[in-house]
Amino acid sequence: MKLLTHNMLTSNIIKGVTKGFPLGIQPSRVEVQEVDFNPDFITRILPKLDWPALRQAATEVGHGDGLPEALPESVDGDEGLQKMLHNILLQVEVLEGELVCPETGRKFPIQNGIPNMLLNETEVS
Amino acid sequence: MAARFGRGMGDAWKRYLFHFANDHFDFKLAELKSLATTVGCKLRVQEENYDKECPFLELQLQSEEDGKLLMQRSTLGRSLYELVAEGRTFAELCDNLQKLPESQRTVSCNESFRIQVEGFNKRLNQAAKVERIEALLESSLKFDGKVNLKQPDHSFHLLEYYGHEGTRPPDQPYWLYFGRWVADGQREKIRQFHLQKRHFIGNTRSLLVACAHHGAYVMGTDIDYMLLHAKARPSRHNQKRREKDESIRANLRQYGLESQYLDVLVADASQHTLWRSQPMFDAIITDPPYGIREPTLKIGTDNPKASIPDDCKDNHHPQRLRYHLSDIFRDLLNFAARFLKMNGRLVYWLPVYRPDYSEANIPQHPCLQMVANCEQTLNTTISRRLITMEKIAEHQEQLSKEGATVEVDHYEDKSFRERYFRANRTIIAEQEAANNS
Numbered sequence: 001m002k003l004l005t006h007n008m009l010t011s012n013i014i015k016g017v018t019k020g021f022p023l024g025i026q027p028s029r030v031e032v033q034e035v036d037f038n039p040d041f042i043t044r045i046l047p048k049l050d051w052p053a054l055r056q057a058a059t060e061v062g063h064g065d066g067l068p069e070a071l072p073e074s075v076d077g078d079e080g081l082q083k084m085l086h087n088i089l090l091q092v093e094v095l096e097g098e099l100v101c102p103e104t105g106r107k108f109p110i111q112n113g114i115p116n117m118l119l120n121e122t123e124v125s
Numbered sequence: 126m127a128a129r130f131g132r133g134m135g136d137a138w139k140r141y142l143f144h145f146a147n148d149h150f151d152f153k154l155a156e157l158k159s160l161a162t163t164v165g166c167k168l169r170v171q172e173e174n175y176d177k178e179c180p181f182l183e184l185q186l187q188s189e190e191d192g193k194l195l196m197q198r199s200t201l202g203r204s205l206y207e208l209v210a211e212g213r214t215f216a217e218l219c220d221n222l223q224k225l226p227e228s229q230r231t232v233s234c235n236e237s238f239r240i241q242v243e244g245f246n247k248r249l250n251q252a253a254k255v256e257r258i259e260a261l262l263e264s265s266l267k268f269d270g271k272v273n274l275k276q277p278d279h280s281f282h283l284l285e286y287y288g289h290e291g292t293r294p295p296d297q298p299y300w301l302y303f304g305r306w307v308a309d310g311q312r313e314k315i316r317q318f319h320l321q322k323r324h325f326i327g328n329t330r331s332l333l334v335a336c337a338h339h340g341a342y343v344m345g346t347d348i349d350y351m352l353l354h355a356k357a358r359p360s361r362h363n364q365k366r367r368e369k370d371e372s373i374r375a376n377l378r379q380y381g382l383e384s385q386y387l388d389v390l391v392a393d394a395s396q397h398t399l400w401r402s403q404p405m406f407d408a409i410i411t412d413p414p415y416g417i418r419e420p421t422l423k424i425g426t427d428n429p430k431a432s433i434p435d436d437c438k439d440n441h442h443p444q445r446l447r448y449h450l451s452d453i454f455r456d457l458l459n460f461a462a463r464f465l466k467m468n469g470r471l472v473y474w475l476p477v478y479r480p481d482y483s484e485a486n487i488p489q490h491p492c493l494q495m496v497a498n499c500e501q502t503l504n505t506t507i508s509r510r511l512i513t514m515e516k517i518a519e520h521q522e523q524l525s526k527e528g529a530t531v532e533v534d535h536y537e538d539k540s541f542r543e544r545y546f547r548a549n550r551t552i553i554a555e556q557e558a559a560n561n562s
Contacts, residue, residue, distance in 0.1 A: 005344065005388040008405060012398035021401055036384035041342065048405050090387075113374075114353055117346075117392040117399055124396070 001115050003057050004089040007049055009115070011101035011108070014123050022053035023108070024100035025060040032063075035090045039082050045089070046075060058088045138169060138185040140208040141192055142304045146201055146312060147245075147290055150177040152511070153201050155497035157184075159513070160198050166191035178289045180245055181302060183208060189307055196308035198339070203312060206282055206304025215257065218301045222265035230266050237273035240281045247287040247294040257283060261303070280306040314338075332410050337377055337385035341408070344387040345373065346394050353389050395456050400464060404520070409461050410472045413453050450476075450536040454488045458514070458529035462492035465516040470496070475510045477535065478545050482508075486535035490528060492518045507545055 011020030058064040161168040169185035212218030242254040287294035461471035497513040
């Protein structure tokens with residue numbers, strides 16, 4: 001699971017949960033896998049991100065060093081920052097671990113890099 | 126000396142001939158229009174006279190570059206020609222060629238050329254072809270260059286149309302075109318991405334490969350844990366177990382597209398609150414499960430008091446409910462309205478029992494506008510329609526309270542599944558029999 005994906009996921013699927021974002025991450029195996037650098041994609045995805053959630057997630061998986069507290073409005077021309085974003089959004093991957101619902105503590109396993117967001121039939125809203 | 130053919134004329138419109146593959150009739154014009162938007166070129170087509178079973182379509186473009194861009198993305202386009210002249214008879218064609226200024230029918234002595242003759246719905250023998258080439262050169266063309274059959278500077282084509290494929294061809298063609306070849310389409314891609322060459326086969330999941338090829342970053346969900354973890358029963362005939370690397374990711378890696386891979390999730394696509402409320406996607410492309418191979422399921426229970434004992438929770442496989450087809454489509458449209466970016470597109474297959482089908486069966490949503498509706502017939506009674514919709518309005522809870530609606534529910538009648546799937550099973554059985562023989 002990449003942190004870009006994490007930035008989009010909530011646990012509001014659980015019956016009664018309304019503040020299921022951001023999910024906590026309890027990683028047991030994290031890897032950095034090289035992905036082609038595409039500055040256009042970074043620029044386009046930026047306004048769609050929840051920055052505090054991304055920063056928190058990067059810290060939880062051990063890649064939060066050097067990330068600014070707030071994101072500048074534009075990252076055009078700042079290749080250093082673009083590459084840093086590229087790395088935490090697309091290259092850092094949680095291969096094994098758990099996602100945690102911030103409201104109920106319900107855990108969702110990540111195995112082989114694939115999060116399992118299925119609930120049991122008694123938990124669905 | 127610069128070529129006389131194909132010289133850019135600023136923004137002036139110029140006539141071209143689009144030669145389609147003789148396949149997927151309903152998709153041809155839709156693909157062409159969609160590609161024009163994608164590559165950002167202006168296109169003029171006379172739709173009134175459009176005959177979808179004719180492989181030739183005259184169109185106007187503003188530059189040859191635009192034509193090349195179109196062909197770089199077209200899978201249904203075979204070739205694109207600059208249309209030099211046309212006619213109802215060979216004599217009329219020659220006449221029209223002669224009326225052109227000499228500069229438009231000249232190949233200078235230091236350029237090479239070739240002329241190819243091709244009949245549609247009629248095979249022309251070599252003698253007939255040579256006869257026509259000689260007549261053209263003699264009467265109408267000023268080709269002083271050398272003939273080069275393998276790598277000419279200019280390739281000219283005389284295309285003769287003898288009616289729809291399978292009809293009885295007349296002695297003389299209905300129409301003749303003379304054009305200069307500009308570019309070929311991407312028919313080769315079909316072979317490159319053929320199922321038999323792919324490590325991993327999963328219906329919806331295969332769509333991701335095509336999207337990634339065209340530069341999309343792809344993400345998908347499936348309710349089937351076993352499938353995403355390559356533990357499901359294989360779809361391939363004569364294979365006992367899925368290979369360990371049979372994953373979507375391995376599939377993209379096979380084509381050098383791993384950088385386009387974002388993630389796959391095991392999730393129930395009917396649960397929209399899984400996603401943070403933020404329009405994120407440029408396109409949503411899906412082949413929803415119709416119950417032919419995959420049962421249509423979602424997580425849930427009919428028993429309101431159901432509970433799972435604590436000691437079973439870890440290994441519990443959630444109970445799944447049958448998911449009504451109409452609800453799948455309504456959910457899908459509601460999802461698209463919410464999570465597509467403005468002008469983003471939703472593309473999905475709609476299975477259809479042909480005798481009962483009408484346009485009122487297509488689900489609608491106030492935020493989505495239908496762009497294309499292309500039928501692929503599977504047999505005389507069933508087909509599937511590829512529906513393309515574009516997001517035209519921001520999603521607002523209040524305004525679209527009702528969300529997606531269907532005027533006439535194509536799937537309400539319980540016998541739909543029965544009739545559709547019976548017809549389809551017959552086709553699958555026939556295909557399997559053919560594969561085995």
